[in-house]
Amino acid sequence: MSHYLDEYGVAEARRERLLKRGLAVAAILAAAGGLAYWQFKDFREERQVRAFFELLQKQDYRAAYALWGCTEENPCPQYSFEKFMEDWGQNAAANVSAFRLGGSRSCPDGLIQTVTAGDEEIHLWVNRSDHVLSFAPWPVCHPRLPPETATSPSG
Numbered sequence: 001m002s003h004y005l006d007e008y009g010v011a012e013a014r015r016e017r018l019l020k021r022g023l024a025v026a027a028i029l030a031a032a033g034g035l036a037y038w039q040f041k042d043f044r045e046e047r048q049v050r051a052f053f054e055l056l057q058k059q060d061y062r063a064a065y066a067l068w069g070c071t072e073e074n075p076c077p078q079y080s081f082e083k084f085m086e087d088w089g090q091n092a093a094a095n096v097s098a099f100r101l102g103g104s105r106s107c108p109d110g111l112i113q114t115v116t117a118g119d120e121e122i123h124l125w126v127n128r129s130d131h132v133l134s135f136a137p138w139p140v141c142h143p144r145l146p147p148e149t150a151t152s153p154s155g
Contacts, residue, residue: 042104045111045126049101052124052133056088056096064088069132079134107141114139 048067055064062072065084070076086092102114102121109129115122123136 042106042111044131045128046104046113048126048131048133049111049113049115049124053096053099053101059090061085061089067131067133069130069134105139105141112136112139112141 052064052067055061055067061081061084065071065081068076068079068084070079070081070084072081075081088096098117100116102116104114105112109127111126111128113124113126115124121139123139125134125136126132127134
């Protein structure tokens with residue numbers, strides 16, 4: 001015959017083990033999710049840069065120019081197709097096969113991809129909203145601008 005206190009605390013111990021296991025599984029899933037996000041958050045932007053260089057290697061310059069948001073019907077006023085061909089075409093200063101993708105820097109609005117050609121570095125910007133390429137204005141996301149010099153009126 002079992003005693004009254006033989007089963008005392010068994011249910012609480014089982015509940016405690018289940019709770020600990022559940023918390024451990026939740027922590028592992030959260031860590032795996034965070035790692036996956038960190039690894040793949042710039043996947044589409046990096047794929048856009050790779051597609052650009054693949055088009056250049058295939059010498060499909062019109063399609064590569066379209067990745068800059070420019071088309072034959074709607075050319076970019078600041079970056080004409082002729083200027084694009086000077087920078088990236090067959091007669092460009094560096095051969096497309098010499099370009100190497102370097103590191104990238106993730107920014108809130110896009111991605112800065114470093115491309116090296118010999119000893120020259122080019123920083124490309126990929127906009128997150130529409131995946132349009134352009135030259136990055138800076139090699140970092142948000143550089144601190146020098147403080148404006150306050151001029152006081154002399155008198």
